[in-house]
Amino acid sequence: MNTLVLEQTDRGDVVFDVYQKLAHERVLFINDYIDSRLAADICATLMLKNFEDPSLKISLLINADGADVRSVFTIYDTMMIVDAPLETICVGAAMEEVVLILAAGTKGMRYATKNSVICPSQLLHDASYQTDLTDAKSLLDNVKYDNKQFITALSKCVGKNYSTVMKDLERKKFMNANQAQKYGIVDFVMEGKKDV
Amino acid sequence: MFKHKGCNHDMHGSHQSDRYAETYIKLSAARVIFINEDITKEAASSFSAMLSYYEQQSKTEDIFVYINTNGGDSAALVHMYDVMQMVKPDINTICIGKAYSAGSVLLAAGTKGKRSAFKNASIMLHGVQLMFPPITEIDQPNSNNYFNFVKSHNDRIMQILSNHTGKDVETIKKDCSRDMYLTPKSAIEYGVIDNIL
Numbered sequence: 091m092n093t094l095v096l097e098q099t100d101r102g103d104v105v106f107d108v109y110q111k112l113a114h115e116r117v118l119f120i121n122d123y124i125d126s127r128l129a130a131d132i133c134a135t136l137m138l139k140n141f142e143d144p145s146l147k148i149s150l151l152i153n154a155d156g157a158d159v160r161s162v163f164t165i166y167d168t169m170m171i172v173d174a175p176l177e178t179i180c181v182g183a184a185m186e187e188v189v190l191i192l193a194a195g196t197k198g199m200r201y202a203t204k205n206s207v208i209c210p211s212q213l214l215h216d217a218s219y220q221t222d223l224t225d226a227k228s229l230l231d232n233v234k235y236d237n238k239q240f241i242t243a244l245s246k247c248v249g250k251n252y253s254t255v256m257k258d259l260e261r262k263k264f265m266n267a268n269q270a271q272k273y274g275i276v277d278f279v280m281e282g283k284k285d286v
Numbered sequence: 287m288f289k290h291k292g293c294n295h296d297m298h299g300s301h302q303s304d305r306y307a308e309t310y311i312k313l314s315a316a317r318v319i320f321i322n323e324d325i326t327k328e329a330a331s332s333f334s335a336m337l338s339y340y341e342q343q344s345k346t347e348d349i350f351v352y353i354n355t356n357g358g359d360s361a362a363l364v365h366m367y368d369v370m371q372m373v374k375p376d377i378n379t380i381c382i383g384k385a386y387s388a389g390s391v392l393l394a395a396g397t398k399g400k401r402s403a404f405k406n407a408s409i410m411l412h413g414v415q416l417m418f419p420p421i422t423e424i425d426q427p428n429s430n431n432y433f434n435f436v437k438s439h440n441d442r443i444m445q446i447l448s449n450h451t452g453k454d455v456e457t458i459k460k461d462c463s464r465d466m467y468l469t470p471k472s473a474i475e476y477g478v479i480d481n482i483l
Contacts, residue, residue, distance in 0.1 A: 133383075167404035
């Protein structure tokens with residue numbers, strides 16, 4: 091689908107990609123499946139916007155149905171480093187690992203739209219290998235460590251302690267926007283035409 | 287600093303999406319290179335082109351290389367490594383997500399003291415992997431040559447890792463015989479990076 095728009099500037103007609111124009115206004119989209127390419131793009135743009143003006147807020151619109159584990163950590167670590175206030179808005183869905191990105195926005199600036207679906211869970215191992223026992227053990231240790239880091243980060247963002255969150259998320263937990271607000275993942279539910 | 291507000295449709299990078307091309311163009315004014323793809327000969331030539339350009343702009347200001355790879359071709363790795371050591375400015379390497387196999391060597395090859403990783407990043411070291419059976423046309427009598435070549439290539443890369451981590455080659459070979467996953471803290475102890483961001 092076309093996402094290019096034509097604009098008339100003092101230098102003549104210039105073609106913009108709508109997403110680039112929005113990035114100028116400090117609005118970033120996180121869509122579909124988050125692979126490492128998108129994660130690095132978001133990381134680069136966050137660092138750039140932070141460098142240009144560390145006091146203006148940056149908005150992340152999230153509608154992702156899954157993510158590569160490392161990509162989630164890339165975006166999360168970058169969010170922790172930037173000084174600019176970060177507003178996260180879940181429009182649609184935030185599944186499994188992506189919930190960390192939604193919950194990691196600046197406190198008081200995390201939203202979910204009324205009909206969105208938020209579904210936190212512990213990390214799923216997202217690759218299948220055929221290996222021998224020694225390699226499998228080292229992979230398993232790595233996944234366990236990642237899971238521990240993930241739950242630690244998420245529990246810090248929602249304000250609950252580690253073992254509570256670990257126990258709650260043993261299975262995938264489907265939440266609607268109101269339940270997510272109660273749990274501490276978002277601060278407000280967006281209904282109707284409110285000003286953001 | 288790059289001043290124009292829009293990006294003409296003609297200007298798009300070969301491997302990066304159009305959506306974010308402008309981000310990378312603006313960051314290039316800050317001497318930043320992103321390696322967020324598999325390490326192939328195309329990546330190696332883009333990388334060496336950018337490094338040569340930055341060196342030409344200034345021989346003293348630092349260059350920043352952000353790494354997020356699964357790894358890749360070892361010949362491309364050696365190409366990128368050689369160019370990194372050849373340029374005069376100091377090179378800061380930062381792992382922003384994962385630096386697996388060839389990526390870990392590039393991460394370790396930054397200027398000492400200027401190698402970092404994000405708090406939740408992941409680093410994996412292993413020796414040169416090869417496809418079996420070999421894809422290229424190698425007759426039976428020559429296959430010994432091929433394996434010996436890969437062995438010596440592996441030795442060279444193990445030597446590179448040993449130089450930059452400070453550990454001796456035998457230890458590196460033993461550790462890298464299996465995939466070795468390192469958390470950022472363990473990577474500092476091993477000598478791959480110097481600090482955590």
